[in-house]
Amino acid sequence: MNQAGNRTLERIVPPLWALLxxxxxxxxxxxxxxxxxxxxLGLLSLGTWRSGYGFGQVLFKATPLLFTGLSVAMxxxxxxxxxxxxxxxxxxxxxxxxAGATLPVGTPxxxxxxxxxxxxxxxxxxxxxxxxxxxxxRGSHEVITTIMLNFIVRAAMVGLGGTIFLRESVHTRPVIExxxxxxxxxxxxxxxxxxxxxxxxxxxxxxxxxxxWVFLNxxxxxxxxxxxxxxxxxxxxxxxxxxxxxxxxxALSGGLAGLGGCNFVLGYKYYYEDGFSGGVGFxxxxxxxxxxGSPLAxxxxxLLFGTLSQGGLAINAVVPKELxxxxxxxxxxxxxxxxxxxxxxxxxxxxxxxSGEKT
Amino acid sequence: MNRLVFxxxxxxxxxxxxxxxxxKNDRGSARAPLRVGLVxxxxxxGDKSFNxxxxxxxxxxxRQLGVQAEYIEPGDGSDRESGIRLLAAQGFDLILGVGFxxxxxxxxxxxxxxxxxxxxxxxxxxDAHGFVEPPPNMVxxxxxxxxxxxxxxxxxxxxSKTGxxxxxxxxxxPLIRKFEAGYAAGAMYVCxxxxxxxxxxxxxxxAFKNPAKGKELALAQYASGADVIFQAAGxxxxxxxxxxxxxxxxxxxxxxxxxxxxxxxxxxxxxxxTSMTKQVDVAVFETVKAVKEGRFRGGVRVFxxxxxxxxxxxxDNNRSLISDQARARVEALRLKIIAGEIKAPTERK
Numbered sequence: 001m002n003q004a005g006n007r008t009l010e011r012i013v014p015p016l017w018a019l020l021x022x023x024x025x026x027x028x029x030x031x032x033x034x035x036x037x038x039x040x041l042g043l044l045s046l047g048t049w050r051s052g053y054g055f056g057q058v059l060f061k062a063t064p065l066l067f068t069g070l071s072v073a074m075x076x077x078x079x080x081x082x083x084x085x086x087x088x089x090x091x092x093x094x095x096x097x098x099a100g101a102t103l104p105v106g107t108p109x110x111x112x113x114x115x116x117x118x119x120x121x122x123x124x125x126x127x128x129x130x131x132x133x134x135x136x137x138r139g140s141h142e143v144i145t146t147i148m149l150n151f152i153v154r155a156a157m158v159g160l161g162g163t164i165f166l167r168e169s170v171h172t173r174p175v176i177e178x179x180x181x182x183x184x185x186x187x188x189x190x191x192x193x194x195x196x197x198x199x200x201x202x203x204x205x206x207x208x209x210x211x212x213w214v215f216l217n218x219x220x221x222x223x224x225x226x227x228x229x230x231x232x233x234x235x236x237x238x239x240x241x242x243x244x245x246x247x248x249x250x251a252l253s254g255g256l257a258g259l260g261g262c263n264f265v266l267g268y269k270y271y272y273e274d275g276f277s278g279g280v281g282f283x284x285x286x287x288x289x290x291x292x293g294s295p296l297a298x299x300x301x302x303l304l305f306g307t308l309s310q311g312g313l314a315i316n317a318v319v320p321k322e323l324x325x326x327x328x329x330x331x332x333x334x335x336x337x338x339x340x341x342x343x344x345x346x347x348x349x350x351x352x353x354x355s356g357e358k359t
Numbered sequence: 360m361n362r363l364v365f366x367x368x369x370x371x372x373x374x375x376x377x378x379x380x381x382x383k384n385d386r387g388s389a390r391a392p393l394r395v396g397l398v399x400x401x402x403x404x405g406d407k408s409f410n411x412x413x414x415x416x417x418x419x420x421x422r423q424l425g426v427q428a429e430y431i432e433p434g435d436g437s438d439r440e441s442g443i444r445l446l447a448a449q450g451f452d453l454i455l456g457v458g459f460x461x462x463x464x465x466x467x468x469x470x471x472x473x474x475x476x477x478x479x480x481x482x483x484x485x486d487a488h489g490f491v492e493p494p495p496n497m498v499x500x501x502x503x504x505x506x507x508x509x510x511x512x513x514x515x516x517x518x519s520k521t522g523x524x525x526x527x528x529x530x531x532x533p534l535i536r537k538f539e540a541g542y543a544a545g546a547m548y549v550c551x552x553x554x555x556x557x558x559x560x561x562x563x564x565x566a567f568k569n570p571a572k573g574k575e576l577a578l579a580q581y582a583s584g585a586d587v588i589f590q591a592a593g594x595x596x597x598x599x600x601x602x603x604x605x606x607x608x609x610x611x612x613x614x615x616x617x618x619x620x621x622x623x624x625x626x627x628x629x630x631x632x633t634s635m636t637k638q639v640d641v642a643v644f645e646t647v648k649a650v651k652e653g654r655f656r657g658g659v660r661v662f663x664x665x666x667x668x669x670x671x672x673x674x675d676n677n678r679s680l681i682s683d684q685a686r687a688r689v690e691a692l693r694l695k696i697i698a699g700e701i702k703a704p705t706e707r708k
Binding site: 013017021028031038041053157158166167170195274277279309345346 | 370448483531
């Protein structure tokens with residue numbers, strides 16, 4: 001077994017085990033409350049991957065998770081723990097909704113989309129940037145500031161609501177037609193995706209994934225970010241200012257989370273609705289942790305959590321919705337818990353091989 | 360390496376064993392019963408008020424009409440529509456959404472499934488031209504909260520010793536302002552010199568789940584002389600009860616609160632003058648029954664005092680708090696409202 005193969009196994013095996021453990025735990029839980037695991041999990045797969053609507057909804061739910069997961073993952077590369085994705089996606093969504101509603105009706109499609117997407121990025125970057133600047137200038141720990149900014153955003157929305165929401169509702173005015181992402185059901189396969197909210201912002205998510213990967217691995221600024229993440233001291237010695245990198249890294253991370261708001265605002269409801277995010281910002285942390293910093297794994301992780309979220313709804317009629325929350329927790333624990341044993345087993349077997357070669 | 364493969368295989372085997380199809384437990388129903396789906400508001404089951412009341416309505420239909428029911432608790436904003444769609448796609452006969460927040464979602468899905476029947480509690484959809492009528496396969500279940508509020512307003516003013524009564528609302532929207540308008544009108548009707556203090560917890564959905572804010576508003580109103588407060592604020596109202604509970608001892612005069620939606624006596628026994636009940640269960644049960652008997656009609660259905668859609672609680676618990684004269688006076692008002700001699704306002708003057 002060579003080194004590269006080992007590393008691949010080290011990445012693949014823990015999530016695989018986690019999935020199997022979670023599946024087993026789910027079966028036992030369902031059985032313990034008097035359910036039939038075969039039937040419930042069958043219902044779950046039917047409500048997600050085995051029906052057009054379900055599959056579309058999985059993609060729809062995975063889209064914002066890609067953004068928030070990417071946001072957290074990128075901050076982690078810089079050695080920063082961004083827990084503020086929830087607040088950042090909220091402000092991003094609101095910015096996109098307000099921009100889309102104020103644009104003149106005749107705005108060309110590409111320009112309207114572009115401006116709204118930029119607005120959502122700017123909204124998220126603003127919130128992330130505050131935490132970044134506080135860290136760079138005053139050394140305030142980003143875990144504290146990003147958490148607290150979630151509450152500040154929440155409170156600001158409560159204060160703003162009365163002036164921006166429509167009558168007898170908790171949402172803003174809809175965005176103009178030109179600022180809307182097309183749904184898959186409109187151009188790809190009307191019958192397959194009928195009714196599902198999955199839309200073109202998924203492509204934006206995949207594109208941004210690629211861009212972030214290129215940025216981190218192929219540009220000087222991305223390199224500086226990773227150096228600061230690996231060792232701020234070394235970065236400083238090499239002439240990189242950790243403070244400045246920290247500030248813009250958190251702003252960038254916030255911007256990525258803010259983009260996640262486009263999925264709901266520009267692709268689904270066409271307006272900002274109070275409480276739309278449903279914890280997708282916090283789920284992004286789980287996605288990033290599960291992905292171990294690999295962009296491909298990030299996509300899988302987002303799909304997995306999207307599946308669980310939609311699947312939970314599909315089986316809600318037969319089991320309590322908390323079951324899915326438990327499963328998500330089991331997966332995270334299992335990944336964290338199996339990573340070390342797997343590594344040990346791999347290193348033991350490879351050392352055995354190498355010692356065997358010597359004799 | 361071998362151990363890695365071994366453990367992986369073991370895990371897989373375990374799952375296969377757990378997932379082996381088990382003998383199907385036959386439910387044994389030959390005739391396909393009516394299928395009813397209920398989608399709760401975010402917050403869901405166990406709110407001791409609105410959602411639970413809707414659940415009771417369906418549950419009663421299950422027991423008395425023999426319908427089959429499924430319940431869905433949505434997680435986030437997109438789950439509401441998704442939950443409705445999942446039920447519609449499975450061919451349910453009637454799908455209910457609990458709360459005004461379902462208005463848009465039910466409206467659009469109902470238009471796509473013309474053969475399925477839908478019901479929205481507190482439906483309120485507005486566009487640039489005003490109120491949007493529900494599609495023909497959908498019924499909007501609305502309540503005359505102002506009528507029930509009128510009665511508890513009168514009761515509050517008749518019970519008050521200070522001549523000041525309070526109102527704490529959740530989210531500041533026309534739906535909740537109806538409670539305030541009826542309440543104030545009822546109080547002023549029996550006691551023109553009384554004063555009505557009113558406050559709201561906020562302007563977003565969170566205003567319905569902020570007990571700390573509820574307590575703060577209630578304490579301020581009690582401090583300014585109010586001795587009875589009516590709350591229409593979801594779990595924010597629990598804070599109002601909390602404020603009321605801290606009275607009647609240590610030299611603080613007894614302060615009362617009025618519950619909403621369901622009988623909330625148990626939240627602060629001895630301090631709940633009454634509760635303005637909104638019989639969501641009655642409306643829900645009636646709707647299921649109409650479908651069952653083939654006389655379902657779309658459109659707006661309003662439940663007031665006359666239809667027993669709203670009422671107030673008077674039972675063994677709170678009888679000692681309500682004087683016989685006050686009770687008689689309020690019952691006379693009830694008859695006048697039902698007869699149309701008094702019209703409870705929906706907006707406060």
